[in-house]
Each structure stands twice: as C-alpha cells, then as structure tokens.
Amino acid sequence: MLRRAVAAFCACACVFAVSACGADETGKIRIGIKFDQPGLGFKKNGTYVGFDVDVAKYVAKKLGYSEDEIVWKESPSKQREAMLQNGDVDYIVASYSITDERKKVVDFAGPYFVAGxxxxxxxxxxxxxxxxxxxxxxxxxxxxxxxxxxxxxxxxxxxxxxxxxxxxxxxxxxxxxxxxxxxxxxxxxxxxxxxxxxxxxxVGKPFTQEYYGIGVKKGNTELKNKINNAITDMIQDGSWQRAISDNTRGVAYTPNAKYNPPVPNGKGNK
Structure with missing residues (x-):
C-alpha cells in the first residue's frame, strides 16, 4: 500500500513539475521509441537511430538532458497509451499519430511531422x-x-x-x-x-495525412508546452530538415511540402 501511495504521489507531481516527471533518482529521462522501424526508430548494435530518435534527443536537450541521460524504452503501438498512463516513460516519439480517440487518454505535443x-x-x-x-x-x-x-x-x-x-x-x-x-x-x-x-x-504520391505527435501523460500541460517550444526551435534552426535528410539518405524522398514542416499545436492537435 505504501509503495502504491508513493507511486501515485509521484505521478501527480509529474503534472505540475517537469523536473519531477522527467528525472528519477539518477537524473535520467525515459523516452519511448520504436526499435524496429528503419529511418524512424531503430535499435542498431546497441545504439538508436532514426528521425524519431533525433527529434527525441533534440527535445531532451532542450529540457536539460544530455544523450547519456536518456533511457530508451521500446514502445510498441499497442502499448503506448498504457506506458504513458503508468508512468513508464516521460514522453513517446514513435510514429504516434494524433487522433481524437487517443487524445481521450493521453496528451500530444506537436505535430512534429505529417506523414502520408x-x-x-x-x-x-x-x-x-x-x-x-x-x-x-x-x-x-x-x-x-x-x-x-x-x-x-x-x-x-x-x-x-x-x-x-x-x-x-x-x-x-x-x-x-x-x-x-x-x-x-x-x-x-x-x-x-x-x-x-x-x-x-x-512511389512518392501520398494519399492520406497522418499527424505525428509526441505523447505525454494526460494533464501534463507544462511538459507538452515545453516540447512544443522545442519542436518549433528544431524546425526554425534547421535541425528538423537535417534530421529528415540524414535518415532518408540515398532515397528520392521529400516530405509533402503542403503539410511539412508542420506548426506545433496546430492542425491535428486542437
């Protein structure tokens, strides 16, 4: 009972303080990504690479964490909401499309990318x-x-x-x-x-729009706003475009310019 009470208190504290949510006793931040998506989130020889990984690292740096202070957590699609609700991760960057149904149980920063x-x-x-x-x-x-x-x-x-x-x-x-x-x-x-x-x-002729967001625990508005600011900075300082180019090297691929780069907290995340 005591352990549950302490866990509940810590979860509540996350809503009000990014520092309390983002760090445990060792000063780490826990970020959910995919481990099996080349170009987005991919575990390769003990390291993690991809566009989502680059976005996650940029955001973590803006929140005050270096790369060696990141704990990467595999976030399969079916487990993402539960991982956020249970406090297993601080945020998730894993080709996580913003939908009305998902917004009932988690909050989203972004979008940081519009796929098709x-x-x-x-x-x-x-x-x-x-x-x-x-x-x-x-x-x-x-x-x-x-x-x-x-x-x-x-x-x-x-x-x-x-x-x-x-x-x-x-x-x-x-x-x-x-x-x-x-x-x-x-x-x-x-x-x-x-x-x-x-x-x-x-083929290069997308026929839908998927607004990728960064998932955070429901109600953590402070963290969501800080992540939105980080995404804006990433787009404005050129890091966003470099991350796209680095992770699609050798491929004739250009994100749909009608939707990219997106406006964080814009369409798809109202």
Missing part, C-alpha cells in the same frame, strides 16, 4: 504509380493496421492482401518477389528504401 500513406515498390517497377494501379496485385502491410484496408476499400478492390508482423517483413517479401508493393506511412517506407540500398523506392 504511400507505396513501396521495387526500383524497376513501372506499372504501379499509385493505389489505383493495385487491382490484381499483391500488397503487403502490417497486421492490425488500416493501411492495406484503405487501399482495398477506396482504390483497388481486387488487391490481394498479405499481412506481416512488421514492415521489415513486407520489405523482404517485396525484395523476394512474393508481393508487388507494400504500404504504410511514407517516412517509414523511405527508411526501408534507404536500408535496401537502392533496391526499393517510394
């Missing part, structure tokens, strides 16, 4: 220039996502769907010729294309 659903194909593919070209084709996406369903319902009803646990498996299926295309958010596809060393390419 797109297609990944082999570099020599000439017959697929958009989702309408997928009738009769074999398409791969992640299990439990709406990406492939969007294509089949809105564009190409005769598409054959293959679901895999992750997009890396879809990229493998694409490279081996098992499927003709893969689909999810464009920046994730760009990371996969970069990792393929030129064997895969992004």
């Amino acid at each position: 659903q797109d297609l990944l194909v082999r570099k020599d593919e000439t017959g697929i220039d958009g989702p309408k070209d997928l009738n009769g084709k074999r398409l791969c996406s992640m299990t439990g996502t709406t990406s492939a369903v969007n294509v089949k319902e809105k564009f190409a009803k005769q598409t054959q769907l293959m679901e895999q646990p992750g997009m890396a498996e879809c990229a493998t299926a694409l490279l081996s010729g098992i499927v003709d295309a893969a689909t999810t958010d464009d920046i994730i596809l760009a990371g996969l294309a970069s990792a393929s060393r030129g064997r895969l390419r992004v």
